[in-house]
Amino acid sequence: MLIPIILSGGAGTRLWPASRQAFPKPFMSLGGSPLLQQAIERGMACGTEEVMIVTNQDYLYLTKTLLKDMPDQPHASYLLEPKGRNTAPAIALAALACEATYGKDAVMLVLPADHLIPDTESFVTNVLEAKRHALQGQLVTFGISPTTPDTGFGYIEVEKTARTAQKALRFVEKPDLVTAQEYLATGRYYWNSGMFCFTAGTILDAFRAHSPEVLEAAQTTMSHANTTGEVTKFEAHDFNIQPDISIDYAVMERANNVTLVPAKFGWSDVGSWPAVANANTSDTNGNTFLADVVSVDTHDTHVQIESHTAKVVATIGLENLVIVDTPDALLVAHKNAAQKVKNIVDALKTRKHESTILPAAVNRPWGTYATLKEESGYKVKRITVATGQSLSLQYHHKRAEHWVVVQGTGLVQIGDTEHTTQPGEHRYIPLGEKHRLTNIGEEELVLIEVQCGGYLGEDDIVRLNDIYGRA
Amino acid sequence: MLIPIILSGGAGTRLWPASRQAFPKPFMSLGGSPLLQQAIERGMACGTEEVMIVTNQDYLYLTKTLLKDMPDQPHASYLLEPKGRNTAPAIALAALACEATYGKDAVMLVLPADHLIPDTESFVTNVLEAKRHALQGQLVTFGISPTTPDTGFGYIEVEKTARTAQKALRFVEKPDLVTAQEYLATGRYYWNSGMFCFTAGTILDAFRAHSPEVLEAAQTTMSHANTTGEVTKFEAHDFNIQPDISIDYAVMERANNVTLVPAKFGWSDVGSWPAVANANTSDTNGNTFLADVVSVDTHDTHVQIESHTAKVVATIGLENLVIVDTPDALLVAHKNAAQKVKNIVDALKTRKHESTILPAAVNRPWGTYATLKEESGYKVKRITVATGQSLSLQYHHKRAEHWVVVQGTGLVQIGDTEHTTQPGEHRYIPLGEKHRLTNIGEEELVLIEVQCGGYLGEDDIVRLNDIYGRA
Missing domain, CATH: 2.60.120.10 (Jelly Rolls)
Incomplete structure (x- = not known):
């Protein structure tokens, strides 16, 4: 039994103004369909119709509407958090729900809902490999071979440079550039993708051994949960006892039974506008135009319009820019500085500007x-x-x-x-x-x-x- | 008797998408009021309430609405062209109308409707100086002391470097950069502002001497004009005989009685987006924001929103850009290439794109x-x-x-x-x-x-x- 556990949430900050607090990245379409839908389809391609979605209760209807539009509909169950906390509580609660429904040998495939993985076939091959290790009591993590000394990811160290499944020696937090360059040079480091595979029993044992307070909080919260049909909802006063801690820190960095499976598939967490641009096919000038654009002397520029009305975009003499237009907010940013969109959103939030919360079209x-x-x-x-x-x-x-x-x-x-x-x-x-x-x-x-x-x-x-x- | 002759038209190309074919530059607000209104007020400041406006018949209602909003209303008469032709026919027709109404000694002050002249006091001083020369039978042109070797203007050569009124020796077309630099070095060249001052009799004599075909066409067209109250309208089949020729070419380059009065006032023809930016007061980063802008690391950038709904603009890591947003078209251009907006408008016109013709809000x-x-x-x-x-x-x-x-x-x-x-x-x-x-x-x-x-x-x-x- 393989159960994809889809972690679906986000602050809607890094891809503002297309993403908003009430419309985070999982709901954004990239490559033709919303990322959340792609994550569910990817999980189902591994041979299951069961899917467990851990998400905020505000997103339930939006999520259900999205699932209703899918050609192959999953049999979905929901764990509804009153607010986003962190990955350790989400996975602990999902593990308890999995164990209760499917037994402790059920294999959990933990997938963030907002990643882009174009090659499903290689993904499935990797997952089946991971599943074998999971059934042998391993906590499996999927490592991405780093292509650049990116300082935006955590890294995982292994012993051998061989790109095969092996013991994960060490999880490290986001490094500085020099350290990241050293990691890359050794050939023994992977990006931490945030995707995992383990049985419910193995991860619950690991919580018990390394972070018993996380497990106990999850058990308490779960015992007070309201379950109606496929929906399990946690009330804020029950959920608030969950510690704000990541699965990496709570378990992976401390456990001795972690296996890293190197990803054979292309992967992006599309965590910035340049990453969105890279995820799209560019024209001969390196431009990625998701809009009606008339351009002169424009190179390596990404243009995206989120609007219900027809609008033309004219670009002249631009290089390495990101232009994202919505009815109530327009972003023009240099790609090298696009991560500072966070500063913009922070500034607008202090003004309680609605463009940080609601998308221009609101889903009900x-x-x-x-x-x-x-x-x-x-x-x-x-x-x-x-x-x-x-x-x-x-x-x-x-x-x-x-x-x-x-x-x-x-x-x-x-x-x-x-x-x-x-x-x-x-x-x-x-x-x-x-x-x-x-x-x-x-x-x-x-x-x-x-x-x-x-x-x-x-x-x-x-x-x-x-x-x-x-x- | 001094009669400001306001030439109000334009293609709506260079400041697209804020300007459109049906909403050219004279109607755009800069520095608080529409440029056409500023031109009329400037003319009236020279001591007259009479104003003659030469414009396209499509702009009549828009113009009348604008005049109705003016605190001091001029007594305006209109010459309505069925299509924009060039400055020689417009001025010839205006001269005939002036002579008929005010006599041949009436002083015509020809002012393009889309210039920006912040210092009205110096302007008036200059005009009174020009009027004295005009009353002595001179064709007076206002020369702008060039600050850069701009290749977008025609130049006028005089004999002496002294910045005083003197005989204009030569009118030259827009030069190349090297030639413009040579002009600047001599200290004996001025930009041709397109503003003139002469009596109706003097300019009609000059047409008769140097371009009799222009005068004859104007006389024929005028004899068929329909005049109702203050509005004189030319039908297309009568007007089409007007030659497409500028006043510079038809008269100024050929006449021997041309006096140049050096302008003592600041002047801009705001013929490009960088010129619009320069006409606005910039912040400490050199930015000119005519919008609700949240900026990070942004310098020398102009942002302008033409919209009825609230919208925020976020800029990150930008330098020397122009960003102009309207409901149906967005322009993002490097200032150094902003003159290529013409290429954009041409491309959109071949698609018959409505954003080249109508503004997002249509005036009736x-x-x-x-x-x-x-x-x-x-x-x-x-x-x-x-x-x-x-x-x-x-x-x-x-x-x-x-x-x-x-x-x-x-x-x-x-x-x-x-x-x-x-x-x-x-x-x-x-x-x-x-x-x-x-x-x-x-x-x-x-x-x-x-x-x-x-x-x-x-x-x-x-x-x-x-x-x-x-x-």
């Missing part, structure tokens, strides 16, 4: 909305509702709403009356009146909403009934 | 509109109507419209019924039904329009009645 359990225009006294939104989905029955204290359906068929409840509403038809929701919108058609429902009122915050919503349990 | 006689969103089957617009203004009485063959007033008070005629409409109220215009919108309130009317239909082009409009003569 029932669909999406995007603000087209907001000025004093009114707000215009484009709202989509997926087939069969429904917004909560709700009312507002401070605003009236005009709805014009522009695609699909909606059922609009106003007060106690329901109105089937077709494209081109308008409904008016008076201030204080209860109302609900449901997509009763076969295609996506698209609606233009004009809110009118003195206060138009998202928090002016009283939910009377909600099929997603938010009332 | 009655107000403005901006498209917020367009997808198959619908379009969302924000429409503003100035106080007392009215759209034409019209109907559409292919679309119905929903209107929600969000500010001001509208009178909505649908069929033969009129409805006073307040903020928060909705009106529905069925397909094929005649309708009209009028602002009957004291403040600007703002309306959100949702168009629904299979075809949503701007040309599906049948005007039954129009107070601007467009029916």
